Amino acid sequence: MYPENFRYTKEHEWVLVEAGIGTIGITDHAQQELGDIVYVDLPKVGAAVDQGKSLGSVESVKAVSDVYSPVSGEVIEVNHALSEAPEKLNQDPHGDAWLVKVRLTAPGEISNLLSAAEYQSYIGAEK
Amino acid sequence: MSIQKVRAHISQNEALLFERSSPGKRGYQLPGLDVPPVDPAAALGAENVRVEIEGFPEVSEVEAIRHFTRLSTWNYAIDYGMYPLGSCTMKYNPRVNELVARTEGLAWAHPYQPEALSQGAMEVMARLEAALLEITGMDAVTLQPAAGAHGELTGILLVRACLEKRGNPRKKILIPDSAHGTNPATAAIAGYAVENIRSSERGTLDLAALEQAVTEEVAALMVTNPNTLGVFEENIARVSELLHRKGAMLYMDGANMNALVGITRPGDFGVDVMHLNLHKTFSTPHGGGGPGGGPVAVKKVLEPFLPVPRLKRAGKKWTWNYKRPDSIGRVRAFYGNFGVLVRALAYILAHGGEGLRNATLDAVLNANYLRKKLEPYFDLPYPLPNMHEVVFSDDRQSRRGVRTGDIAKRLIDYGFHPYTVSFPLIVHGALMIEPTETEGKLELDQFADALVSIAAEVESDPDLVKSAPHSTRTSRVDEVTAARRPVVRWKPASTGSQAAG
């Protein structure tokens, strides 16, 4: 369920790092908790993000959730498809509905993150 | 299931005004002009004159009255039955209030008309001020704020002005995690950072946590008392002392005053500043979402900072005093929601001191009665003595996949408006119920029976509850699409669908 090659945060974000570029999204657990997503607020290309700090937010009808960046870096691409169809986040949170791509400035940070197995047991324990 | 309550009358379809409109229909007739007409282009400049108000409706008077009357039958209202909405105090809106608010000399008074011709209006405001001071035990009051949230902002600005005058406005406002959303939103506008204070396991203010949290950086603590669980903060006097010792102030959100009037007074238990909700405790009508009134009452120390102008007695007359050098300024133009103030005063005059106190007794009795009737069926997360409202959780029902929102919708089929859903935040799946003193035993029994019946349905047929309501004009509306692709105005040929069939 949770891709092995992703890394995860306790705030339910994931990141896939390839050649110094991190693709960031929210986990399936997160989209389930939120319910039907109605709006996604994302940063602009060129914006700086920091590990653990908010980079934007995701909204359902009755709730708003900040999205905390799993890594530090510079935003190089934003998934604009989500502004037209925020429901993609409910349908494919680990694939099509990635949020932003970031050029990492501190690759060592990844060691702070959880593996798929660690994340899985974390959310299991949360229940 | 036998539904005894009145059902909302389901009337015929009704299109929007724009869809019923056609050119040439009139609902008005102006008298003839007794002065020469003026050419708009000549007077205003041709580029300033609009050609027409595109899309604006034209209907006849009959169509207008039918339109609004038909639409009205799709609403629930206090005049139909109980609103058990916790924290809203949906009590009866006395009809005499509507009559007196329309008294000609008061309804047509212009705020800038000579004071000599405004004594009646000023007398109304002065009388209300005096009554509210007696009820709250405070020293001074402003009637300017238009609603509770507006009053909150005014109150926090007063605190800020006072602390600034002392040399340090400080940086944060403490807010319990059980607080109404307007509290933190208000603090932000006043330029303060918000720090959340967790409630104790009892659901009340945690004195030890407060002891830690109140530093020289804290300007004030905002509390609701009784709190949003309907529980009286028994340590409130000690909380006040704690704050004062550190030079901070105690703000009270007066939304739950209906539990206190005539029994205890915030001024007597250490509150420095508070707001009242006239549209809650003092019976002014909600009218579908407003208007309200949010007077702010303060202790002497904050009096110099109150919004300007203040009512002052000069000999035998009332006058507006603008010479208030320390005032925070205005929080709105003119003097306040005067029409709402009239209604609140009428309510107070009708009850008198003893009547107001009796209303409180009845409000608390009613809530406790409901608690006793419902306790066997719904989980009570904080089993403390409650006052005018009681908060259950959907814990038991959620095991069958049914949440508080579903139960609320099913309650509609029984002829009631839902209770407050999902608030306060410290209760997961909250059912917040406040009957007010308006409801008699008959209505309360029917309400309790309805909820008990629903609890049984949750066990035997949960899908019935999850897909409710079944008897309303519309079924559950698609709030998701409304938020994803908002359509917030009518456009020609944009609303392809007909009105509900």
Add this chain to the structure above:
Amino acid sequence: MLEACGVASAEELFSHLPDEVRLKRPLDLPAGISEYEIVQYFRDCGAASAAGYTGFLGAGVYAHYRPVLVDTVVSRGEYLTSYTPYQAEISQGTLTTIFEFQSMICQLTGMDVANASMYDGSTAVPEAAMMAARATGRGGVLVARSVHPEYREVLATYARYQGMPLAEFGYHPETGALDLEDLERQINDLTAAVIIQSPNFFGVVDQVRAAAEIAHRRGALLIVVFTEAVSLGILEPSAAADIVAGELQSFAISPSYGGPFAGIIATREKFIRQMPGRLVGETKDSRGNRAFCLTLSTREQHIRREKATSNICTNQALIALMATVFMTVYGKQGLRELAEQNLAKAHYLAGKLPLRFSGPFFNEFVARVEDPDGLNKALLKKKIIGGLPLGRFYPELKDAMLLCATEMAPRKEMDVLAEVFSSAGVPSRLVFS
């Protein structure tokens, strides 16, 4: 019931309250009185008032005829005693009328979206300013002195602790319209919004397009304020405005000594998520029928709390409904005719008096008068309430009075007013220096 609660009296339910907080005496308020006595009391208060006088005051609150249908509709219990329409299934009446209201405000103001009401025009202004700050990421606000003085005071109160430096720019002493050079001098790249009013406080129809051009060149938003809603029946709304903030009191809302009124904020589609206050949206129910519901609630305080677009909760729904009924009764042609009558009445009166400003005006204007207070005293003797002496708000305009004539101003009283002016030695048709 007491039995069910296990108590002998309701008093016992309070026994858990600490003794030191209990009020140990009855409330010191007179005993409750009967309905008849209540009506009498307010009738007496009403008698000590201006009933029977003809008034020429405007200045943000206007005397317009209230069609009977307005009170007929809002007195229905289904509207009067209903709650905020959070439960859409049993509030379609309120929700539908709000949707119609939002639509009509858009049509009137030429904007794309409008909310379901703010407290009043004066508080709509700082809310609009805060919107502009959010949308531009800047803090500074420039407001024209010809915006209603009490509105500016409210803006100052709100702006004080929000990192929102406020500055004022002036009006042209001859025309009464904006001093565009002063605006040009003061605007910079930190300006989030320029706030103007049209017709402005002096009644002058102002230069909205020119102000917009200056604001937009610097990346600031233009906020246009209105206090006299009837003017929208005849004045072309500005396509150049980014946000419109206004007061609807003219639409069948009683002057009622200053409130309750109803403000609105209307804006462009792109700013919709920055808007404060409630919004009603169109949607469908599960059977596919058209329905309405509150939407974009995540902007609001009950969800976003300290990051909300505003702290507003209760608004002015019933008052907005009065305006909706008014707009329906008059309709497209009626609002135009009503505005034309206002124009005619005010220009008739202005034609007999010396004007202070040369700018075009709708139903309010400033007359040049040596002793406005003295003149008002003389008018009172004729049961006429004169205009507002401006010296109280503009020290440089001590010799001026703001007068308003609506469709309700009788020719006879306008003639009397003009006569009193001329007997006091006020020359008519004075050429302003």
